[in-house]
Amino acid sequence: MVFVSNLPEPPWSSHVARRPARAPLTREGITAAALAIVDAEGLDALSMRRLAEQLGCGPSALYGHVSGKDELLHMLIDHVAGEVEVPDPDPERWQEQLKDVMRATRNVFVAHRDLAGASIANIPTGPNVVRVVDRLLALLLAGGLSRQVAAYAADLLPQFVTASAYEWSRFEQRMEHEPEYFERLHAYYEALPADRFPVVADLLVELMAPDEEDDARFEFGLDVIVRGLAALAEP
């Protein structure tokens, strides 16, 4: 099959009727290519023009399948939301289940670099995202939370994962292309005048505690929020 392209043009082939050998654009193909760019280079590298280049078409061709960059980002978020699994609620251990869902969501986000940035301050509307919210609400109700508390928590929890995943990935990205960033930051805080910022100076070690692979700050926030929700669940 590969050799065919090296043959001379058959005399009956019309030059006029030739179309590009590339497969026609689809929303799925566009989503996959966009995600590949984000995975390889991060959210900032994703532009309509770069995406078109990757797909071998002109930038304007994309607008036949996607209304604009906003919609493209929504499609990416919904696509990766499909990777998040939410278990059937078990009222006995809803807190651990809740934490596991949050961890799973965080891991899906950080697996796609700083994609979480596209999810900040965007109200979820895609089917996969709504599916996750639905299962999350079921879990919260199983935990004994009131209807309104569960509804508010379904905003707070995704806000927390999204912000945490975004911060983590941004820090990772910074360290990638400037490995001495953490050291510079540490040196800056160490050089702060202790008379003007006494508590910062006193807690320097604790403030600079490095996040390990499991993200201690994320686990802390998760613990605080779940404890707070549990306090509201008690009758």
Add this chain to the structure above:
Amino acid sequence: MVFVSNLPEPPWSSHVARRPARAPLTREGITAAALAIVDAEGLDALSMRRLAEQLGCGPSALYGHVSGKDELLHMLIDHVAGEVEVPDPDPERWQEQLKDVMRATRNVFVAHRDLAGASIANIPTGPNVVRVVDRLLALLLAGGLSRQVAAYAADLLPQFVTASAYEWSRFEQRMEHEPEYFERLHAYYEALPADRFPVVADLLVELMAPDEEDDARFEFGLDVIVRGLAALAEP
């Protein structure tokens, strides 16, 4: 004084030595002009070129005073952090004090449109921001939190305010230039198939509960986080 500019050129004045009548650029002036743009039109409207236009200079002139757009945004964040007041800690009522600081920070952010977006995923370094962190840490220690818990909380709390303020301002901005946005969102959620998303369908009213001026979702998250922290404060 004003009439002087209407006089003919004095014969001894050199055309060569004339400089533009505009005041020379300063970091303070640049910060003020940038903030004015954000206040008037939002963070997306702030560009180095637009800012230069506002100041009556070429874009490249800015780079003599500011290393780039990143630093400019840091300067804006630190500038508004100066508007946040943090009281001296009173161990008896540290939880209410903490909430008040968070509310004050939120209000400062939303007073400057979606400026909070510039604070997301950026580690604080400016003097005013560090000052707020210092006072915040003092408050948390006064509440009986351990050193490491206080340090983690000093990350979690600003993350929460920033994300909340950003979401609020973005929603407000969307409603501003598309007043039917909330209705469209409501209609979308109402049209979701109840068999696929049973809990979302069941909690539709609670999920769509509108945020009033005081931002009920923010108050909820604040309550959850402070309860969680208080649970960790107990010995």
Add this chain to the structure above:
DNA sequence: ACCTGAACACCGTTCAAGT
């Protein structure tokens, strides 16, 4: 129906040159 080409109105940043 789907795509191309070209254009419009923007970006952040650099750098030689001017005063």
Add this chain to the structure above:
DNA sequence: ACCTGAACACCGTTCAAGT
């Protein structure tokens, strides 16, 4: 020392025209 002019390498989006 401070700023201008011009350029470089990009953006998102539109729209007439082509096949």
